[in-house]
Amino acid sequence: MTETSATTGLIFQEPLLWEIGKKGRIGFSMPENDVPEVLPDQKWIRKDIGLPDLSEVNVVRHFTRLSQWNFGIDAGMYPLGSCTMKYNPKINERLAFLPGFADAHPLLPDCLSQGILRLMFDLQNYLTAITGMDSVTLQPAAGAHGELCGMLIFHAYHRKKGKDRSRIIVPDTAHGTNPSSAALCGYKAVSVTTNENGILTPEAVAAVMDEDTAGIMVTNPNTLGFFEENIREISAIVHAKGGLVYGDGANMNAVMGIVDMGACGIDVLHLNLHKTFSTPHGGGGPGAGPVCVRKHLEPFLPVPRVIEEDGRFTLSSDFPDSIGRLHAFYGNVGILIRACGYILSMGAGNLKEASRLAVLNANYIKEKLKKTFHLPYDRTCMHECVFSDKYQNSSKITTLDMAKRLIDFGFHPPTIYFPLVVKGAMMIEPTETESREEIDRFIAAMEQIAREAEEQPDLLRDAPRKCKVRRPDEVQAARKPCLCS
Ligand SMILES: *Cc1c(COP(=O)(O)O)cnc(C)c1O
Secondary structure, three states: OOOOHHHOOOOOOOOOHHHHOOOOOOOOOOOOOOOOOOOOOHHHOOOOOOOOOOOHHHHHHHHHHHHHHOOOOOOOOOOEOOOOOOOOOHHHHHHHOOHHHHOOOOOOOHHHOHHHHHHHHHHHHHHHHHHOOOEEEOOOOOHHHHHHHHHHHHHHHHHHHOOOOOEEEEEOOOOOHHHHHHHHOOOEEEEEOOOOOOOOOHHHHHHHOOOOEEEEEEEOOOOOOOOOOOHHHHHHHHHHOOOEEEEEHHHHHHOOOOOOOOOOOOOEEEOOOOOOOOOOOOOOOOOOOOEEEOHHHHHHOOOOEEEEEOOEEEEEOOOOOOOOOOOOOOOOHHHHHHHHHHHHHHHHHHHHHHHHHHHHHHHHHHHHHOOOOEOOOOOOOOOOEEEEOHHHHHHOOOHHHHHHHHHHOOOOOOEEOOOOOOOOOEEEOOOOOOOHHHHHHHHHHHHHHHHHHHHOHHHHHOOOOOOOOOOOOHHHHHHOOOOOO
16 A cells, blocks of 8 residues: 555645735726725724735635645545545535526515525425424524524423423533533533443433433434434433433434434434535535424424415514524525535435445445454444554554544544544544445555554654644644734
8 A cells, every 4th residue: 555646746835825915916906986985984994904915816826725735525535433524516516506596695585585495495395304304494504503403492392391401411422512502501411321332221311311301412323333223212211201302413324314313202303414415514614404303393493484385485483482593594505505406416215325335335444444443342333433543552553643644645534532432533434425446445544554553653653744734733723823924
């Protein structure tokens, strides 16, 4: 296995825009002013911000070069567990750029927005069909925003029933956003541990569920890559005490159109369109986290809601029990268009097939690599598999070293050190859009890294060697980013 050409070749040095700028350069020329000048109030004009003067060429080259430093799904395999970094079909972009969609202004009246309202209405119906739920809001802008929406719905439901509750059960495999969303709504997150098979047991949930507990948040399939097989019993336990069940649907890519989440007892479920439904993901772009509910929670959905009457679509806020608005206008509509395009271009049968292939690919990697890397739960997985660095620890090589070394082979590293229940976790999610050849290349790279851990551990500690930025101080980079000279 050689390091790939993807990581060699021409990489420009790139200075900051402030270093490129030169007094007097301009990016465009304005026509002569032919109307009287109206100067805004000087007190609003800051003169000290020191923006660089740049030409169009300066700007285009700067950003094009920076974009070449980046790694995305269009550049190579991106097996980031729990994030479903599948390929984003380009037809979705074409559809979102159709002038009728792209030029639609959010302040247009409903009568001039029938096409886009219908698209949203249809998308809601597709999502209910795929999940087995009854109603949907498309407003939340991300999964975490969907969780917030769900917790607000839990709260509104219990208040309507006449008694606020104070706790939420959250499994030890949950994504960090779950307890955070619960806490944002004033709930105390109570942890419940998964068993030796990496799933929840009814007994463990029954032991913590009581009448002061608003409900449980369950990720299914969970972040160890396993289906929560006891979900119906767990839901029944929570419902029997008057609680609700929140489904974190971030991992729905394993079960699109295959598992009926309503029948599993899920009351509220978020989807991540930027994971399961192939819309662009990462880089700070917009996402969407639609929230599906069962019938009894429909009155609490955010407003406005898209409704249909006699073939006409309107946005209605006439829902007195609603938790209110969660996003300006109607969420990230451009993302909704892309996801709708994905669903329609796939069709029901192919969505199911995509999930099956995603599961097959993850199991293939698990079987091929389990002799080389410690597999803490050796069972059939869903969309992702989780290894640890236990076998490499004897050479003092860690998950971080191996993740960094993968970059030299032209792969984005998997999710690391999560879920927290596996020490030194490497969580690999190939998705259905990688070919057998690409997955085999990934496996070969992982095997070589394991050999290097034994034979040349210093190579790994020094990795990646082919990047401009090699091992940044990630805490410092997040807390104190250096954004200008
Ligand atoms: C990605 C993810 C989330 C959060 O979703 P965002 O869209 O990133 O806000 C929540 N739970 C799980 C299990 C996830 O993988």
